[in-house]
Amino acid sequence: xxxxxxxxxxxxxxxxxxxxxxxxxxxxxxxxxxxxxxxxxxxxxxxxxxxxxxxxxxxxxxxxxxxxxxxxx
Numbered sequence: 001x002x003x004x005x006x007x008x009x010x011x012x013x014x015x016x017x018x019x020x021x022x023x024x025x026x027x028x029x030x031x032x033x034x035x036x037x038x039x040x041x042x043x044x045x046x047x048x049x050x051x052x053x054x055x056x057x058x059x060x061x062x063x064x065x066x067x068x069x070x071x072x073x
Contacts, residue, residue: 010066017059
């Protein structure tokens with residue numbers, strides 16, 4: 001099996017990041033609902049904020065790698 005070009009790998013990684021971000025949003029919505037109250041809901045919500053920041057950083061790195069390879073974002 002031939003090796004995938006780097007830009008395809010970067011694109012696949014970015015897709016996974018975006019899909020993961022959607023799941024984080026669902027978890028965050030659940031944490032903000034009335035079913036999780038107090039410290040537990042706050043802890044989950046803050047974790048979602050930090051996970052989203054990490055996903056954004058990874059996406060930025062991949063976007064820069066794609067740019068350096070000459071591909072469009």
